[in-house]
Amino acid sequence: xxxxxxxxxxxxxxxxxxxxxxxxxxxxxxxxxxxxxxxxxxxxxxxxxxxxxxxxxxxxxxxxxxxxxxxxxxxxxxxxxxxxxxxxxxxxxxxxxxxxxxxxxxxxxxxxxxxxxxxxxxxxxxxxxxxxxxxxxxxxxxxxxxxxxxxxxxxxxxxxxxxxxxxxxxxxxxxxxxxxxxxxxxxxxxxxxxxxxxxxxxxxxxxxxxxxxxxxxxxxxxxxxxxxxxxxxxxxxxxxxxxxxxxxxxxx
Numbered sequence: 001x002x003x004x005x006x007x008x009x010x011x012x013x014x015x016x017x018x019x020x021x022x023x024x025x026x027x028x029x030x031x032x033x034x035x036x037x038x039x040x041x042x043x044x045x046x047x048x049x050x051x052x053x054x055x056x057x058x059x060x061x062x063x064x065x066x067x068x069x070x071x072x073x074x075x076x077x078x079x080x081x082x083x084x085x086x087x088x089x090x091x092x093x094x095x096x097x098x099x100x101x102x103x104x105x106x107x108x109x110x111x112x113x114x115x116x117x118x119x120x121x122x123x124x125x126x127x128x129x130x131x132x133x134x135x136x137x138x139x140x141x142x143x144x145x146x147x148x149x150x151x152x153x154x155x156x157x158x159x160x161x162x163x164x165x166x167x168x169x170x171x172x173x174x175x176x177x178x179x180x181x182x183x184x185x186x187x188x189x190x191x192x193x194x195x196x197x198x199x200x201x202x203x204x205x206x207x208x209x210x211x212x213x214x215x216x217x218x219x220x221x222x223x224x225x226x227x228x229x230x231x232x233x234x235x236x237x238x239x240x241x242x243x244x245x246x247x248x249x250x251x252x
Contacts, residue, residue, distance in 0.1 A: 002038045058180070058189055059091050061222035065215040066093050066191065072211050075195040076101040078177070080116035081188070083108075085132065087117040090189070101173050101194035112150065113139050113169035115162075115177035116190035122157035123179060123187045129154050140171040162209040163190075167197045174200030176208045178216035183224045191216050 003021065007014045021039050024030035028044045058079070066077045070093045079091040086108045095101065103109075111117030112132055121132060133147035144150045157163045165175040177192025192212055200208075 001040075002036075006039070057223060057226075058219075062091060062180075062189075062191060062219045065218045065222075066091065068218075069093075069191070069193060069211060069215045070095070073193050073208060075193040075199070075208075076103070077191070077193055078103065078116055078175075079180075079189060079191050080114075080120075080177075082111060082117065082120045082190075085111055085135065087111045087114060087120070087190075095195060097195070101175070101196070103194070109169055110137070110139060112136055113143055113165065115165040115175035115192045115194070118153070118157055118163035118165070119177040119179045119190040119192065120187050122154040122163065139169050140167055142167040142171060144168060160209070161213050163192075164200075164205060164209075165194070166200075172197055176200070176205060176212050178209070178213045180216050180223070181220040188223075189219075191219060 001009075003014050003017050006021075007017045010017065021030055021032075025032055025039075029042055029048075030039050030045075031042045032039050058081075062079050066079060069077045074095055074097055076095040077093040078089055080087040080089050082088075087110075089103055089105055089107050089109075092103060092105055109117065111121050121129060124132075129151065130147070133150045136143070136145045136147065136150060138145050144153060162176055162178045165173070165177075167174055173194055174197040175192050175194035177190045179187045180189040180191055182188040193208060
């Protein structure tokens with residue numbers, strides 16, 4: 001549409017419409033056809049709406065599997081999405097244990113230090129992982145700060161299908177997480193459990209990892225099918241080893 005047509009339909013002055021359009025063009029939500037002078041919504045507007053719908057679907061699809069994971073592990077369960085170098089907690093269920101990991105929905109943590117973050121970062125394009133490896137900071141004495149060691153860690157995450165936090169963000173808190181895929185096969189989130197480092201011992205990591213992978217695969221399946229009822233957990237067999245598939249190695 002042109003400025004005049006938009007002004008008529010919106011019931012506001014042409015000058016105001018023009019200013020609004022200029023702002024939206026600069027932000028990338030509207031594009032201008034130079035040959036006709038008309039304006040149209042850009043793909044960025046569609047991406048914004050899709051992201052909101054994905055997060056709404058994500059929380060709904062994850063609820064029953066997060067409850068299952070909480071019952072199985074009795075540790076705090078997190079659902080996170082990646083935002084630059086950080087993870088944002090979009091949902092969580094608190095552990096019933098008196099000593100537990102504390103966090104808040106909407107809170108952020110450095111992605112390279114926490115299990116849910118590493119579970120997503122590992123599937124980014126190699127150039128992005130390498131760039132992140134050069135920005136590592138020592139958040140705790142256990143934080144991985146050597147770029148080569150971090151790149152190896154990301155390779156292990158892709159191979160085994162889960163990530164581990166060994167007190168790398170808060171020295172007293174550890175965790176295990178696995179990536180969640182959207183209907184296109186792209187990484188859109190990660191689900192994991194966190195608890196006191198004393199309960200995240202190497203002897204318990206494999207059993208925790210199997211359950212976290214099972215929950216991540218269950219959530220991914222529900223996003224793919226649009227189902228609101230989970231498949232019977234006992235009927236699912238998580239795949240522990242995963243080979244890298246370049247066609248889906250991107251993260252939201």
